[in-house]
Amino acid sequence: MVLVGSRDAEATRRRLLEAAREEFAAYGIAGGRVERIAAAARSNKAQIYHYFGSKDGLFDAVFDAMCRETVDAVPIDAENLPEYAGKLFDSYERRPWVQRIAAWYRLERAGTGDLLTVVVASNEAKLKAVADAQARGVLPTRFPADVLLGLVIHLSGFWSSNVPEFDAVVAGHSSATRRQVVVDAVAALLA
Amino acid sequence: MVLVGSRDAEATRRRLLEAAREEFAAYGIAGGRVERIAAAARSNKAQIYHYFGSKDGLFDAVFDAMCRETVDAVPIDAENLPEYAGKLFDSYERRPWVQRIAAWYRLERAGTGDLLTVVVASNEAKLKAVADAQARGVLPTRFPADVLLGLVIHLSGFWSSNVPEFDAVVAGHSSATRRQVVVDAVAALLA
DNA sequence: GCGAACTAACTAACCGGTTGATTAGTTACA
DNA sequence: TGTAACTAATCAACCGGTTAGTTAGTTCGC
Numbered sequence: 001m002v003l004v005g006s007r008d009a010e011a012t013r014r015r016l017l018e019a020a021r022e023e024f025a026a027y028g029i030a031g032g033r034v035e036r037i038a039a040a041a042r043s044n045k046a047q048i049y050h051y052f053g054s055k056d057g058l059f060d061a062v063f064d065a066m067c068r069e070t071v072d073a074v075p076i077d078a079e080n081l082p083e084y085a086g087k088l089f090d091s092y093e094r095r096p097w098v099q100r101i102a103a104w105y106r107l108e109r110a111g112t113g114d115l116l117t118v119v120v121a122s123n124e125a126k127l128k129a130v131a132d133a134q135a136r137g138v139l140p141t142r143f144p145a146d147v148l149l150g151l152v153i154h155l156s157g158f159w160s161s162n163v164p165e166f167d168a169v170v171a172g173h174s175s176a177t178r179r180q181v182v183v184d185a186v187a188a189l190l191a
Numbered sequence: 192m193v194l195v196g197s198r199d200a201e202a203t204r205r206r207l208l209e210a211a212r213e214e215f216a217a218y219g220i221a222g223g224r225v226e227r228i229a230a231a232a233r234s235n236k237a238q239i240y241h242y243f244g245s246k247d248g249l250f251d252a253v254f255d256a257m258c259r260e261t262v263d264a265v266p267i268d269a270e271n272l273p274e275y276a277g278k279l280f281d282s283y284e285r286r287p288w289v290q291r292i293a294a295w296y297r298l299e300r301a302g303t304g305d306l307l308t309v310v311v312a313s314n315e316a317k318l319k320a321v322a323d324a325q326a327r328g329v330l331p332t333r334f335p336a337d338v339l340l341g342l343v344i345h346l347s348g349f350w351s352s353n354v355p356e357f358d359a360v361v362a363g364h365s366s367a368t369r370r371q372v373v374v375d376a377v378a379a380l381l382a
Numbered sequence: 383g384c385g386a387a388c389t390a391a392c393t394a395a396c397c398g399g400t401t402g403a404t405t406a407g408t409t410a411c412a
Numbered sequence: 413t414g415t416a417a418c419t420a421a422t423c424a425a426c427c428g429g430t431t432a433g434t435t436a437g438t439t440c441g442c
Contacts, residue, residue: 188380
């Protein structure tokens with residue numbers, strides 16, 4: 001069952017998702033245009049509503065896929081949190097839209113609808129890993145497990161969090177240097 | 192020349208700015224509705240365009256005012272960065288819209304138009320204060336001054352940065368506890 | 383020929399921005 | 413002091429373009 005060319009539902013779905021990811025990353029939900037997404041995917045609006053039901057539904061699909069990818073790509077390593085933060089940083093470098101989509105989600109989508117179970121489950125697992133490592137004495141207990149995990153994730157996104165007015169006064173740091181800052185900052189939390 | 196009641200230009204401007212702050216904090220620029228802002232301010236759209244020129248102009252006025260307030264309210268204290276971060280945290284608690292407006296600004300407004308000179312100037316001053324403190328040996332030099340300053344500001348916003356799926360797995364921490372986490376985390380960077 | 387994939391055309395509502403007129407408050411002068 | 417001329421503030425109604433969502437019909441693989 002090899003589908004080629006113009007009638008591959010799965011491929012269309014994928015193109016739609018990819019185009020939507022770019023559009024939403026750039027303009028958010030309210031600012032994103034369904035028409036532009038359809039055009040960029042070489043499809044049309046009706047397909048979007050057929051596959052995803054609504055504009056919000058399309059965004060949710062993008063966000064859900066993105067979360068699954070991130071969870072798969074960067075498994076928690078409670079024994080080495082600095083390197084875990086570094087790996088998260090790497091994944092943001094590889095997929096620059098992640099931080100923006102997450103920010104849009106926080107601002108435009110939080111509170112509405114249900115929480116993504118895949119994300120909640122993944123957070124619970126991570127939390128347990130950190131708490132266990134603390135219980136084994138591998139991690140300090142200065143911060144409670146949930147706070148420590150939160151800080152690590154928060155620090156991993158440091159370089160995508162600044163306002164342009166701040167970037168204007170920081171020297172240009174290379175990708176490797178920026179990664180090291182993240183790793184070092186997390187290490188400092190554990191010292 | 193005392194103006195009271197229904198014809199006070201300054202008061203109208205203020206009401207418009209306040210209503211715009213609420214609207215933009217909730218829905219952003221693309222999602223915010225000029226009509227709703229006018230209604231909430233007990234005014235009308237024409238006034239908005241008279242006073243602020245455009246929807247973007249109105250947002251910029253809100254953002255500019257907010258930055259000035261923050262810069263005034265929380266002066267840098269390079270000798271005591273943990274407490275500085277704590278003060279920033281306090282100011283976010285007092286004005287819950289700050290972090291959201293800043294996030295919208297980053298996503299929707301960065302790159303377009305000029306940087307706000309008041310913010311750039313304030314960042315330069317802060318940077319200098321940190322660099323001086325490092326030169327005097329009051330602050331460690333493990334991180335360059337710009338990075339250290341960035342990390343402190345970033346950490347001060349820790350509690351407004353999480354996705355609801357994460358909040359679902361963290362225990363409810365009191366405001367005082369959350370403040371202490373910020374202070375401690377910054378202190379850890381300096382140890 | 384049957385069903386799934388696809389599409390152009392359509393619609394109803396919305397929204398940023400404008401206009402032209404009205405009203406409240408101030409100034410100038412007899 | 414009274415009033416006419418002027419200025420600044422206000423607003424309802426309107427406009428043209430845009431947008432999310434729909435529909436009804438076509439194409440293509442099997």
